[in-house]
Amino acid sequence: MAKNHVTTTINGEPVEFLCETHETMLDVLRNDLGLTGSKEGCGSGDCGACSVMVDGRLACACLMLGAEAEGRSIETIEGMAAGEELHPLQKNFVKEAALQCGICTPGVLVAAKALLERNPDPTETEVRYWLAGNLCRCTGYDKIIRAVMDTAAEMRAN
Amino acid sequence: MKAAAFRYHRADSLAEAGEMLTSLDNARLLSGGQSLMAMMNLRYVIVDHLIDLNPVSELAGISHHDDHFQVGAMTRQRCFLDDDAVAAHSPIFREALGYVGHLQTRNRGTVGGSLAHMDPAAELLGLAALTDADITLSGPNGSRQVAIAEFPQAYMTPDIKVDEILTAVRFNRWPAGHGWDFREFAQRHGDFAVVGVGCLLTLDAAGAIDRAAVVLIGVADGPLRLPAVEAMLLGMLPNADLFRAAGEAARHPEITGDALVTADYRRQLAAVMVRRSLTNAHQRAVQAMNQEHHHV
Ligand SMILES: Cc1cc2nc3c(=O)[nH]c(=O)nc-3n(C[C@H](O)[C@H](O)[C@H](O)COP(=O)(O)OP(=O)(O)OC[C@H]3O[C@@H](n4cnc5c(N)ncnc54)[C@H](O)[C@@H]3O)c2cc1C
Ligand code: FES
Ligand code: FES
Numbered sequence: 001m002a003k004n005h006v007t008t009t010i011n012g013e014p015v016e017f018l019c020e021t022h023e024t025m026l027d028v029l030r031n032d033l034g035l036t037g038s039k040e041g042c043g044s045g046d047c048g049a050c051s052v053m054v055d056g057r058l059a060c061a062c063l064m065l066g067a068e069a070e071g072r073s074i075e076t077i078e079g080m081a082a083g084e085e086l087h088p089l090q091k092n093f094v095k096e097a098a099l100q101c102g103i104c105t106p107g108v109l110v111a112a113k114a115l116l117e118r119n120p121d122p123t124e125t126e127v128r129y130w131l132a133g134n135l136c137r138c139t140g141y142d143k144i145i146r147a148v149m150d151t152a153a154e155m156r157a158n
Numbered sequence: 159m160k161a162a163a164f165r166y167h168r169a170d171s172l173a174e175a176g177e178m179l180t181s182l183d184n185a186r187l188l189s190g191g192q193s194l195m196a197m198m199n200l201r202y203v204i205v206d207h208l209i210d211l212n213p214v215s216e217l218a219g220i221s222h223h224d225d226h227f228q229v230g231a232m233t234r235q236r237c238f239l240d241d242d243a244v245a246a247h248s249p250i251f252r253e254a255l256g257y258v259g260h261l262q263t264r265n266r267g268t269v270g271g272s273l274a275h276m277d278p279a280a281e282l283l284g285l286a287a288l289t290d291a292d293i294t295l296s297g298p299n300g301s302r303q304v305a306i307a308e309f310p311q312a313y314m315t316p317d318i319k320v321d322e323i324l325t326a327v328r329f330n331r332w333p334a335g336h337g338w339d340f341r342e343f344a345q346r347h348g349d350f351a352v353v354g355v356g357c358l359l360t361l362d363a364a365g366a367i368d369r370a371a372v373v374l375i376g377v378a379d380g381p382l383r384l385p386a387v388e389a390m391l392l393g394m395l396p397n398a399d400l401f402r403a404a405g406e407a408a409r410h411p412e413i414t415g416d417a418l419v420t421a422d423y424r425r426q427l428a429a430v431m432v433r434r435s436l437t438n439a440h441q442r443a444v445q446a447m448n449q450e451h452h453h454v
Contacts, residue, residue, distance in 0.1 A: 004166060021166035021208070024195070043160075044196035045263055057236075057265040063195040064266070065188075067166050068212060111261070132347050133260025 008069040010035070011079030019066035026050045028066035029076060037077035037106045041135070048134035051107035052076050058114045060133075077106035080113065089113055089151045098147040100138035108134045112148045120156055124149060161198035168210045172217060172296060172325065175209055180298050180321045182207040187323060189232060189271035192263045217270070217325060220244065226330045231270025231323070235282070239264070247331050250288070250338040250356060254281045257340070260348045270324045273309075276316045279350035279376035281340075283310075287381035288356045288373045289329045297322040310380030332369075335450060336360045337443025339435040342376075343427050351376040352419055353427040355435045359391070361443050367391045372404075372432060377413040377424050384408055387432065396440045405433030 003018040010033070019028050024043075029035040029052070041047035043062045050061040053075035080087045089112050092098070099105045108131060115122060115130045122130070127148050128141070136144060167182070169175035179185055185207035188194055197203040211217065217232035222243050238244055238255040245252045258264055258272075258281050272282040273293060286293070286306040293304045298321055309317050318324060332338075337359045342351035354375035362368040370391040374382045387407045394400050408428045415421035 020163070022161040022163050022198075024161075024199070027160070043199040045192055045259075048260070048262060051262060054266075058262050059266050060192075060262045062199065063191045063263075065166065065191070065195070065208075065210075067168075068191075068210065070168075129347075130261060133262045 004067040004070075006067060006070050008071065009073040011075055017066070021065070021067055023066045024062050025052070025064040025066050025069055025074070026061035028069070029061060029074075032066075035076055035078050039103050039106060041103060046135070047104070047107075048111065049104050049107045051110045051134065053110065053114060058111055058133075075110070077110055080109060087113065088155055089116070089148065092147040092151045092154070093144075096143045096147040096150065098139060098143040104134060104136040104138075108136065108144055112144075112151075115148070116152055116155060120152060122149075122152060161195075162201060162204045164205045165207045166210065167207060168213055170213050172214055172323065175211055175214060175323060176296060176298065176321075178207070178209045179323065182209070185209055187211055187274075189274075190234070190263075190267035191271075192259065192267035193271065193275045193277070211270075211323075222247070224331075226328050228326055228328050229269050231268060231273075231325050231327075233269045235259075235264040235267045235269065235272065236261075247334070248289075248329065250340050250358065251285060251329075253338070254285055254340040254356060257281055257342050257344075257348075257351065257354070269327060273327060274316060274318055274324050276310060276314050276380065277350060278313070278379055279354060281342075281351075281354065281375065284340075284354060284356050284373050284375035284381045286327060286329065287383050288358060288371050289332070290371075291330065292328045293324060294326045294328070295319075295322040296325045301325065306381075307383075313379045332358050333360060335443065335446040336369075337439035337441070337446070339439040339442070341431060341435055341438075343431065353377055353424055353431060355428070355431040357432070357435050357439045359436070359439050359443060361396075361440075361447060364395075365444075365447075366393055366395050367440075368393070372408070372436070374408065374410070374413070374428055374432075377410070377428065382410060382412060384410065384432075391436070396436075398437075401433045401436045401440075404436055405429040405431075408432040 039049035041049035045060050045063045052061045186205045188208050188210045217230045219230045221228045238251045291306045340356045342354040344351045357372045359370040370388045372384045372387045387404050409425040413424045
């Protein structure tokens, strides 16, 4: 079957790719573009490990076709650090040990960054509600929430 | 698992999508993909052609009118949470949409997709039932309207023909100062509800209920309006006994069990939740009335 030719923007860079119609955005990122930061936990929208930004909105890359990226702007975990300089959220995740196996971490970070961009001063309840689409089977969430709250406080202070 | 191979077609207008749907065999419409893509990834659904409605901008948007508001099929579910006008005239929508999936799924999932998918626990179907909504479908011979009461045909089977596209839904507005409440019981946040309850009511000058609508979701094939409960509230001065009796009357015979919960458990939940929901809706109506007096 004919492949789709897609022109899109990924982490600010113009990107063109060819994909099979049935490939999800997540397949394209991981298998075709080598951006393996986004993870596949379920493929059904339940875990959030594949969370990316699509035109500035959080979405599950596993429930979107690669072909749907045409003309859109996609942001992934790979665009989060500025070169070697980690994003404040990433630093605080390390500091608080807010991860164990790490499979949920890229999705959680992308979701948390989206939250802080919209709401720099969230309550703990707001953080928990916002991150409800991201499952973590290791940490029990507490350290994740703490790392996000600390980052918010830090970013407000700067 | 991964989806089986299919052909992908981008529709740029409603007319184009309609033509594709009529001419292609075993074709499906793709809206937000938040149910369809998951079903395709699991190979519950295998299609030959997928028609992408996402580029069809004419199907997205909310328009407000005195007695109703009209929502295009491709309007994202998150729009109900963002739209202050809806929150002002129909606040139950914001409360109910907060229960729909997660941020990720509400950002992509659409109103039309939710109604067409017809999950028994879909909050939007419950809201449609509560507000006596009308659904507009477009087919090769023009468009037709279906009342929400006629829309569900069977489990996850709405009255949409294979060559029809759901284009819009018209939700009726309740008068300013109405009381409202939406609540759910689920095992985890974002899960489909074991039982969901929505209610709307208005009070007359003497404080008696002069209009009421109550709906259950997640308990039957489609949303379940409770006309018997509504009737027993009319003309009554609200008190705890009235709402307790209304809750008891919500143990509807059509409430069903499934692999995880029994019908009796759902009926028990319905009784408690309808009582609490009406109590809160009444309090909100009283508050609205007091505020109005304050302004005069
Ligand atoms: C983790 C998770 C949690 C969820 N939780 C909830 C929840 O709590 N409550 C809830 O209500 N939903 C929930 N959903 C489902 C979600 O709301 C979906 O968005 C919705 O069911 C389908 O809308 P969609 O736009 O994504 O449609 P799609 O998935 O694109 O399509 C769904 C079906 O409708 C058909 N269709 C789509 N658009 C049209 C149209 N315009 N005309 C005719 N047919 C059409 C498609 O062909 C397909 O059969 C959840 C989903 C996930 C992944
Ligand atoms: S892999 Fe996308 S939500 Fe789990
Ligand atoms: S760190 Fe293992 S799932 Fe979150």
